[in-house]
Amino acid sequence: MAANIIDGKAFAATVREKVAGHVARLKEEHGITPGLAVVLVGEDPASQVYVRSKGKQTVEVGMNSYEHKLDAATSEADLLAVVDQLNNDPNVHGILVQLPLPGHLNEDLIINSIAPEKDVDGFHISNVGLLGTGQKSMVPCTPLGCLMMLRDYHGSLSGMDAVVIGRSNIVGKPMAQLLLGDSCTVTIAHSRTKDLPEVVRRADIVVAAVGRPEMVPGDWIKEGATVIDVGINRIERDGKNKLVGDVDFASCAERAGAITPVPGGVGPMTIACLLANTVTACCRANGLAEPEGLTA
């Protein structure tokens, strides 16, 4: 059986269209333009690409984009001062500090200095706690994008067996919370999991988020399962640079019922959800109704 391909790129375009509609309404009816600030410390080339892409898409949906590019040697105090300034700027509704930060900066400290209601990454401890207790929060963009695609494909996820491979704070853990919130039976697997292949074979939904190129082979996938590939790994093959996921696409697609490609799957949804979160944050900041279909 050949799997259905879940087209994250096309889905992301529909999410951006919805976002653009809400932005237009906020401007017309309330005179408010949502604003997203992205802070980049240092010159990691991959990070620069993402930041540029975020800025471009932010403007395309009609929002204001503020970019703060800081020197790699920026001190913690100086970075905290930038975040503080953005926390207090009424034109900024969302703040994203691009990770990873250079080693001399304490990531937890910086992330937790962002005002939780402007934390469009959903990484602040307050948002983590709110999500874990089923309260209204900012939801991390990558897991939110995965959830949107799963809901769209399946309708209800209730009672499904979901296995999340990877236990990171930015994807694995919040993904598991969201799946639990939709009444899946959730397993979080990781590098120490005993008999990972057998654990994955039980799953109706597999979310791979480990950062290891093509580590999940097709024979781990239950016939008809849905495979969400979060990995974005740059590898060299046949003398060419290639982008591959955490699953072996060709063999997994033979057994899966549906699968997300890399590129063109989860990645574009991540950025679309960042824009969605910014609109959500802007509506909340102004006491307006939540945009429908853009939150968890």
Ligand SMILES: Nc1nc(=O)c2c([nH]1)NC[C@@H]1CN(c3ccc(C(=O)N[C@@H](CCC(=O)O)C(=O)O)cc3)C=[N+]21
């Ligand atoms: N605070 C913070 N929040 C983030 O959300 C965050 C971050 N830091 N640091 C870096 C990672 C990475 N990330 C990506 C988003 C979109 C694509 C994406 O759209 N990828 C395209 C391919 C792009 C290409 O060709 O490189 C795709 O999968 O189709 C990739 C990677 C967000 N990140």
